[in-house]
Amino acid sequence: MADPSLIACPHCDLLQRLPALPAGGSARCPRCDRELARARPDAATRSLALSLAAACLFVVANAVPMLGLRAAGRDASTTVIGGAIHLWTHDERMVAALVLCTAVLAPGAQIALMLAVALGARAARPAAWVGALLRHQPAARTWSMIEVMLLGVLVALIKIADYANVIPGTALFVLAGLVFVLAAMQASFDARDVWARVVWADAAAEPAADLGPELAS
Amino acid sequence: MSCPACALVSRPPRGADAGRCPRCDEPLAFRAANSIQRTWAFLIAAAICYVPANLLPVLTTTTPQGSESDTILQGVVLLWSPTGWPLSLIVLVASIMIPSAKILALAYLLLSVQRGWVANPGSRTRAYRIVELIGRWSMVDVFVDTFTAALVQLKPLMAVEPAPGLAFFAAVVVLTMLAVEAFDPRLIWDAIPAEERHA
Secondary structure, eight states: OBOTTEEEOTTTOOEEEOOOOOTTOEEEOTTTOOEEEEOOTTHHHHHHHHHHHHHHHHHHHHHSOSEEEEETTEEEEEOHHHHHHHHHHTTOHHHHHHHHIIIIIHHHHHHHHHHHHHHHTTSSSOOHHHHHHHTTHHHHHHHOOHHHHHHHHHHHHHHHTTTSEEEEOHHHHHHHHHHHHHHHHHHHOOHHHHHHHSOOSSGGGSOSSOHHHHHHO | OBOTTTOOBBOOOSSSOOOBOTTTOOBOOSSOTTHHHHHHHHHHHHHHHHHHHHHSOSEEEEETTEEEEEOHHHHHHHHOSTTTHHHHHHHIIIIIIHHHHHHHHHHHHHHHHHTTOOSOHHHHHHHHHHHHHHGGGGGHHHHHHHHHHHHOEETTTEEEEEOTHHHHHHHHHHHHHHHHHHOOTHHHHHTSOHHHHTO
């Protein structure tokens, strides 16, 4: 019924068997050149450490002001969520919801999912809930736009600097760090390795032998 | 048949329904359901929103001299100066060039799949991947306008408020991202004869 060492390219459906990969090596589809797998050293430990770091930075980034403004003896400042709230109160509810989703909720979900999966994947046979969470990881990643937001904030900052004194807030620097930590977190994570070990939903279809060595051969 | 969630390849049971993935229980299908129709639907909706997104103002600036509204393109022109041109270029690329290129590229991919073109499947797949990769950067201007409006509240000197065009522009970005997700790139390879496919 199901052979876990076979892989169909997600972009062109070419059926193939993955070769053994050297540490740090990657396999690409011979037909359409999509990356199929990458051997990541210490994937489990690294993604756990990086997702913990990302969670800390994420909390700080949303708790402290990101931008400040000083003009004509008056001060103003805003946080990421403050930007969304301002839109909401000015009847741009759809855009407010979008900003909140892509700048706060999706990155939060991305980090929380990765943290839970990294913790759950420490077991030799991760439970089925790890797979259930892992399934939503790509979607959270697609809509998480911290790096796009950071570019947007920088453009806004330089734009406003023409009229008033702009004070970059602590959150801005934390966010810049978070962009790199998120990228490293995503890059160190090996979804295929977790899927290869996770407990199958249909226990009857599961191959009896341990899949680890077979996948590597 | 390959599972869209966990990539396990399994043989479907004989008969009507493709069933579910034995490893992760995701419903299986040979190709994404109604990929072409769904992609066209999102794409046409995006193209319709693209018109007001570019014609309506995205920001309104109020000063004691009166208030002034700017569209995306006017924003690009306003930013263009000896020091501001890199910013202007970022907004031009992210807000005007990427969304229009995305709409055109996806329409071309859809047509190529529907007409069963066999030429250059590799470069069409690559085009899809580029569209997938750069799409999110269109959101830059939404964030710029959000934080500009949130911060510049110096009444009565100056205040910046969001304007209706912003919602349409945000809709274009979301709809094109959904269109990219709805498109199944494996369709590009379906028109190619099986013996050539494995070459």
